[in-house]
Amino acid sequence: MADPMKIRARLEGDVADVRVLMAHPMETGQRKDSAGNVVPLHFIQTITAQLNGKPVFQAEVSQAISRNPVFGFKVKGAKAGDKLTITWIDNKGDKRTDEVTLTAG
Amino acid sequence: MRFAPGLCALAALALLAPVPQALGQAKPGAPKAPPAVADKDAVTAEFEKFRAVLEDANPAELFEARGEELWKTRRGPNNASLERCDLGLGPGVVKGAYVQLPRYFADVDKVMDAERRIVHCMTTLQGFKLEELAKRPFSTDTATPEPVSLVTFVAGQSRGMKIAVPQKHPKERETYEIGREIFFYRAGAYDFSCASCHGEDGKRIRTQQLPNYTKPDQAIRAYQGWPGYRMTGGLMHTLQWRLWDCFRQQRFPEPGYVSDTGTALLTYLGVNANGHVYKGPGIKR
Numbered sequence: 001m002a003d004p005m006k007i008r009a010r011l012e013g014d015v016a017d018v019r020v021l022m023a024h025p026m027e028t029g030q031r032k033d034s035a036g037n038v039v040p041l042h043f044i045q046t047i048t049a050q051l052n053g054k055p056v057f058q059a060e061v062s063q064a065i066s067r068n069p070v071f072g073f074k075v076k077g078a079k080a081g082d083k084l085t086i087t088w089i090d091n092k093g094d095k096r097t098d099e100v101t102l103t104a105g
Numbered sequence: 106m107r108f109a110p111g112l113c114a115l116a117a118l119a120l121l122a123p124v125p126q127a128l129g130q131a132k133p134g135a136p137k138a139p140p141a142v143a144d145k146d147a148v149t150a151e152f153e154k155f156r157a158v159l160e161d162a163n164p165a166e167l168f169e170a171r172g173e174e175l176w177k178t179r180r181g182p183n184n185a186s187l188e189r190c191d192l193g194l195g196p197g198v199v200k201g202a203y204v205q206l207p208r209y210f211a212d213v214d215k216v217m218d219a220e221r222r223i224v225h226c227m228t229t230l231q232g233f234k235l236e237e238l239a240k241r242p243f244s245t246d247t248a249t250p251e252p253v254s255l256v257t258f259v260a261g262q263s264r265g266m267k268i269a270v271p272q273k274h275p276k277e278r279e280t281y282e283i284g285r286e287i288f289f290y291r292a293g294a295y296d297f298s299c300a301s302c303h304g305e306d307g308k309r310i311r312t313q314q315l316p317n318y319t320k321p322d323q324a325i326r327a328y329q330g331w332p333g334y335r336m337t338g339g340l341m342h343t344l345q346w347r348l349w350d351c352f353r354q355q356r357f358p359e360p361g362y363v364s365d366t367g368t369a370l371l372t373y374l375g376v377n378a379n380g381h382v383y384k385g386p387g388i389k390r
Binding site for chain 1: 162163167246338339
């Protein structure tokens, strides 16, 4: 099971400034281990964000993203009490979903 | 990237190394450039800015969360959690413990630093074997050792607190003296000591400013930012690793994992840094 994400959201008016930290090895498929074998490709492929169950965006990302990536974005039209859900799915089909409730301030 | 109609997401994207603009406001007054010489140093100032941006979303938090889970979970041959581990403030007290370590522990009649004490708890409470833990003590691209996550969790519980490494017990004072000895001890193929790099102001390796650990206002930089998430390789490291790597760079024999040597040096550095505010687990280039 994947480690939980760390989601931090700060509301400024009706804009939520969101920062998501994801724990993932993000293997490029180009590295070799100490025995000389290629480390297989393993990376987050899709990231989706939902506000109260309604999709805000979906991102297709590549193996060019760093290990344990940080993902930042702003959502307009958010208010305190809204539920923000982030999901990632990697190329092996592993997934992780985490949710936060927006608070004022 | 696809935007759903209706709701409007302003901007996404700020991955690997987020650019300052995308992050909006950095924490006010977060990084302080080291005094005197360094103030004039434009490169260092740029590095500090870069660091401040990174600190805003530090992957070290992921290891803090993992460490917390490890702390609370019953594990090991004894199927015990670490919640009875005494870090110096009583069994199970984690809050504020990190900034008061290394300290003297009567149960072992020794001074221990944070990682050493945690490993001690893992062996005594949970029944792990020190020899096993010492086999792979540092993070690699495939694994982060459990003590590393645990130290990160414990350190995070002292965020924003003042460093107060005690010097009451005679053994604590003795350990400080030993630490100072080691710090100034010149030896090895390069006839090097810790003080060769960290004993005067304004030294550097390439663009890295080297703090002078004999001065309190700079000694804090030995504690600040550790445990740290290293951008190079994306690995979490503790002070135990930092010391080991310094010894390696000096071409010294590397100290044993959680050894007296490490504790002594950390006591020396910690006491020198006393009174300064510890900002919690950090991020390194």
